[in-house]
Amino acid sequence: MTARVSTALRHMKDDEHDFTPVLQAQVHNGRRQGVAQSMAELAANGIGSIIAGTDTTGVALAIGMRSIYLDEAIRSRLHAELKTIWETESNHPTLPTLENLPYLRACVRECLRFSSPISGRLPRITPQGGLDFAGYYIPEGTTVSSAVYLMHYDEEIFPEPFRFNPERWLASVGRDTSRQEQCLVPFSTGSRGCIGLNIAQAEIYICLATMVRWLKGSRVLDSDLKTLVQFTRSVPGGLKVELVEAE
Template structure:
């Protein structure tokens, strides 16, 4: 009998044609297959994996749910850096932190993993977490990364950033004017995090698009745009481990997503804003960018010698989100932490003010970034700020696909992700004695590391190292020098219901976030 004459495609989805006796058998077979697969996978990961010989908790080697627990459950999440620290205390300087990744706690090995002359890859696991896989900082493939980096490197060079001194100083002056006219001598509370967030957001938007958004003019410096940037960091663990959420969101209209996923509303609006900016720039409707005598970063990208696919609107939109997001949050938070520690240490504040007063007798006559770099105590304060704030505190795994790494007695197989992070670098007691203490003096006098040879700055890794180091590091240095010199030369402050707990590292949300109940660093402006 030829059943093809009677069978239709619909029959394949008709449960009534399946004999009832076969249903429980199918369920049992599926369950048994899953169990066998799970056992086999467990045996492979624990005993047969190329990194099975490396020390670490067996549960971490068995399943990534171990990492998920610390990232999302314990103390509200963000605890994995502390668990990695505990692993190192128990198992030594190299540990296996999940089924496929190693972590090393040895400051002198940093320049191996993040070598300046090597093109190592980034884990694809981290590529999609912000829904901008085509952005420079998300790019996994080393060849693609090299092409994209080459297009923006010239724009963020030190010489080009120096040419933006007046723009950055103008924004600092606007903030200073508001502090003098709106806050000084009143009981109006100044939220330092909001202020520096608005400052860095205005700087990056002016430079990236030549279209300042005047975030520094918002009431209380609380711009919804900077709130959206912060939300991206807060939800980073969710999107890292459950990327299917982003896949669903990408298939649904933005208006619907904002209703179904309220916490993502600011992120959706931020993404839409970047899309509008790119669309207008490509269409030639950004009049500010056309009239400026200073090219934007997208002028550089569009005029660079890159494949046409790199100039597609989606690619440029991802780059815009990446540059703007990375250019705001970590710098603003570092400046917030630095402001706290300076005000919390009267001796530091006194020395800083004395140096700034001597260098700038007239507080309204500002110095250029190049001139500010010559002030030793200001420079020491900024380096210590970057050390204790850590910038992006999350580990940064790299993959050497073309060869092995060797660490002590271990040979690390090719293709194995190996990570290090700023928390283990900047709070290493052998490199930085009393690491929790804010001590700018540790940076004075051309200090050296423990071997007496390497400069201490070798271990200041806040911007990373190698070909994937932070592309905007020169801009960040300029923002901090100009912002701090203006802020502390012209004004005096007093804490308002703020303690060290409001800046201490409690949870990793890309940055080193404080305890969940913190209301931020708040002050009263006395002058």
């Protein structure tokens, strides 16, 4: 990574085009603010840009796939929907086509809610003078935080939160899903939201669609979901499902 950063910096000095916009932004922002950045810092951020999202996206897929294969009604309904737009393996549908499938979209949302891969808190301290929020005054210097996991499992917003239920996202069955959409924040929100949101969702759509379209579970070997919740959520023992080819 250090060698890659050195090459990118050299190209930047020579005004050559280089596909490292994140690195360029970091260097330019540092110069503008008068903050010197060492090669070690730049390399560490480069590594973070590569590996960030691999475990969280993987956990969302693992927990989501296990939940789908545990419920044959969900799997078969999703499989039937995918068959309408994906007849042969070689004729892979585009991402926009997948995103427009109502039940697949509902399954992706439920995967993100049910797995809540970023489950820990990101504490913040209220500024000088305190803060008025929703009718409450929070004194300055107070540590405040919110946990995505607790939001996603709030039964007032998501009835039966411990049940994997894609239908909760289908407005066509007479539900108003606007509050749920507002409270689904697996990537956080606002200016501090995850910059990898789009690529992570694309990976989940493509992987989930491919697995369910062409493979079905013959046996879920891990019926009990045992996860470790720290800042991120992990599955220490893994999740094992035996798969066979689907029609």
